[in-house]
Amino acid sequence: MAAGSDAELLEDLLAVEERLISAYEAALRREAIDPKLGDTLRDHENAHVEGLLRALRDSGGTRSPRAKVPTPELTAALRDRAAFARYALALEADAVAAYRLIVAQISSPSLRQALGSIMACEAAHEVALRESLGARPLVD
Amino acid sequence: MKASLRPMAPSITRREALGGAAAALVLASCGGDDPPPGGGPKPGSGAALLGSLLALEHAVVAAYAACEEVLHDDALRNTRAIAQQERRHAARLQQLIRDLGGDPPSGRSAEEYARTFPRLRTGRDALRFAEDLEQRQVRAYLEALAELPDLGLRSATAEIAAEEGEHLAAVRVLAGLPAAEGPFVTGAL
Numbered sequence: 001m002a003a004g005s006d007a008e009l010l011e012d013l014l015a016v017e018e019r020l021i022s023a024y025e026a027a028l029r030r031e032a033i034d035p036k037l038g039d040t041l042r043d044h045e046n047a048h049v050e051g052l053l054r055a056l057r058d059s060g061g062t063r064s065p066r067a068k069v070p071t072p073e074l075t076a077a078l079r080d081r082a083a084f085a086r087y088a089l090a091l092e093a094d095a096v097a098a099y100r101l102i103v104a105q106i107s108s109p110s111l112r113q114a115l116g117s118i119m120a121c122e123a124a125h126e127v128a129l130r131e132s133l134g135a136r137p138l139v140d
Numbered sequence: 141m142k143a144s145l146r147p148m149a150p151s152i153t154r155r156e157a158l159g160g161a162a163a164a165l166v167l168a169s170c171g172g173d174d175p176p177p178g179g180g181p182k183p184g185s186g187a188a189l190l191g192s193l194l195a196l197e198h199a200v201v202a203a204y205a206a207c208e209e210v211l212h213d214d215a216l217r218n219t220r221a222i223a224q225q226e227r228r229h230a231a232r233l234q235q236l237i238r239d240l241g242g243d244p245p246s247g248r249s250a251e252e253y254a255r256t257f258p259r260l261r262t263g264r265d266a267l268r269f270a271e272d273l274e275q276r277q278v279r280a281y282l283e284a285l286a287e288l289p290d291l292g293l294r295s296a297t298a299e300i301a302a303e304e305g306e307h308l309a310a311v312r313v314l315a316g317l318p319a320a321e322g323p324f325v326t327g328a329l
Contacts, residue, residue, distance in 0.1 A: 003262030040318065047323035094303050104294035108287040116282040116298065124320035126213040127309035131319065136214065137221035138310035139303070 003070060006111065007061025009102045013115070014052050015066060016098045020045045020091055022068055023077075032077070032084040037132060041088075041125055050119050053109060059061075089129040095122045144230040159216075180241035186288045187242035194233040196280055198247030200273050201226050205250065207266035207327035215263055215314045219270065222307045229300050236296060245324050278326045 004012075025034040032127035033041075056063060072113035077087030106112045127138050181187035204223035211219055234244040247253075260266045281301035288294045307317035 040320075042319065044323040051324075069196070074168070092266055094143050100295070100298045100302055103285060103298050104291055112294070113282045113286040116285045116301055117161045117301050117326055119298065120325035121277050121323055123305030123311035124312075124325060127306055127313060128319035131313050136229070137218045138217070139221050139225060139306045 004105075005105050006059045006108060007056055008123055009106060010052055010056045010059065010061060011064065013051060013098060013102060014056070014063065016095045017045050017049045017052060018066070018068065020088075020095060020139075021049065022070070022097045023074055023091055026070060026074060026078060026089070027084045032079070033088070034079055034081070034132065037128060041128070044121055048121070051114070051118070054061070055114070059108075059111075085129050089126060089133070090121055092125045092129060096126065116139045153211055153275050172240070182241075184289060185240045185242075186284075186290060187237050187240040187251075187286050189287055190237050190240070190293070191242065191245050192236065193280055193284060194230060195245050195278060196248075197230040197233060198225055198245075199253060200251035200277060201230065202247065202250055203257060203269065203273055206254060206260060208281050210260050210266050211263050215267065218310055218314055219266075222270075222310060225303055229303070232296065232300065236293065264315070266312055269309045270319075271308065271315060273302060274311055275326055277304045278308055282326065 021042060023044065024033065025037050028035065028038040028042065053063065073087060077084045094117060099115060099122060103112050103115045103119060106115060126140070130138050130140075155276060163207065201223060204219055207219055208216060208223075238242040258265070258269060260269060281297055281304055285294055285301060286296045288297060305325055309327065313319050313322070
């Protein structure tokens, strides 16, 4: 991922968050995740999007519309809860990796710190999903 | 859930990030007030900040050893895995400080640390102590992420911060709590 303006970098993070929301919403609709866990994770991602959009506006950017099409991988993962948890775990790991990469490049120090707090939340989601799979240890 | 991503108020000083009531014990023992590593790093290189993070890591490794004395089974296995990662963080920080021409601060003896830790009678005490320490670590790394001047150092710090986020969540799960307290870990917003 090439270095860009803060607005461009925030757009990349929004795309990551929207992928997570789509996945959790689909899983909740198909009962492919425990409802309490699914609601919590989706609500967190929605809060992240809300914050990212505000930060994007503050940095002078605008959100480009993006198509939302379920991937074949998501469709396959919705067959049962374990399959979805493994799929979501991989998505969350990708999200943490994206935040790790991007947060260091953000020019605003206070925004770096705020985005870091979202990154830590995505890392916590990985732990929650490992817990749902009965995986040990909880840390990777 | 209402949230925003306003820049955080500069209300968390480095001392507060490492400090607070229980953590004052840790700070007193971990060298948080020690002078920056001596030697050649340029002022503003980030070496002093990395030294503070390293001092905290040393104290946390010692704290997990204390926790292990009262933990059992699954909690013990998990905290051992976490402590192993903390030792890797310490090694990484040592290397980063050396790369900047600095002299990494060494930890104190187990006895010196132990004198400043709260008495841990039960596994629940240990997990509460561990949660407190992990919260302080996440805060300290996120503050460093804001302050470090160099992209490479920020990348390294971000990587460790993400793992500290996992540790915090794991300790919370072991204590019977939700992995994440909210969408912005450590109440950073």
